[in-house]
Amino acid sequence: MAKQVTVHEALIYVMVMISAADGKMPEIELKRIGQMVSFLPVFDGFEPDGIIAVSRDIQEILAGPEGMDIALEIVKDTLPHRLHDTAYSLAVEIATADLHLDATEIRFLQMLRARLELDKLTAAAIERSAIARFRRAG
Template identity: 60%
Template sequence: MKTLSHHDALVYVMVTMSAVDRTMTDQELARIGRLCRFLPVFDGFDDERLVAVSRECGALLAGAEGLDIVLEVIREALPPRLFDTAYALAVEIAAADLSVRDEEIRLLQLLRDRLGLDKLTCAAIERSAIARFRA
C-alpha cells in the first residue's frame, strides 16, 4: 500500500466519517469539498484528486477490517501536529447534517483513541462545533 500524504489522510478522515452511518449525505459531501478548498491545511492539495482519494478510502473501508486499516493508515500518514485537525474535520463532517448518530460518535471515540488525543481537547473541538452549527 502506498503512503498517503497528509492531505489524503485528512480526506480519508472526512470520507470515513461521512460513510460510517452507511449514508453519505449531500450536505456531508459538499462540506468535504468546501473544506478542501477553504482550509489552509489543504494548501497545495489538487481538488481534482478529491474523487479519486475518496474512492480509494471507500475501497479500503469495504475490505476486511476496513475501518481498522483506514484508522491506522490515517495515523501513520499524519504528523502528530495534525491529529487534532483530523479530529476537528471528523466532527465537522459529523455535524454537517445537524444530526450526530451513534455510529458517528463511536467513530469519533475510535479516532480519538487511535490518535492519542486527550478528552479535554476533543471536548473543546466538539463544543466549538455545537456553537458553529447552532440555529
C-alpha cells in the same frame, strides 16, 4: 506494495470515513468536504479535483477485511502528531454538517480520538466549538 498516502489524503480519508460511518453519505456532508478542502490552509497544494479519487481509495480500503482498523492506522501513521487535533476537528465538522449525530458517527469519533490519542479536554473543546458554530438563532 501499498500506495504511500499523503497528509492531504489522510485528512480526506477521515472526512469520508465519518461521512460514510452511518452507511450513507449525505449530499450536505460531501459538499462540506469539498468546501473544506477548497479553503482550509491545511489543504494548500492539494487539487480539489482529486477528492473523488481519494474517496474511492478509502472506500476500497473500508470494504476490505478489517478495513476500518486499517484505515485508522493509515491515518495515524501518515499524520504528524501536530495534525491529530486537526483530523479530529475535520471529522467533527463533517459529522455535524447535517445537524444530526447518530450512534455510528459517535462511535467513529470515539475510535478516531482513541487511535490519535487525543486527550478528552482537546476533544471536548473541538466538539463544543462545532456545536457553537452550527447552533441556530431561533
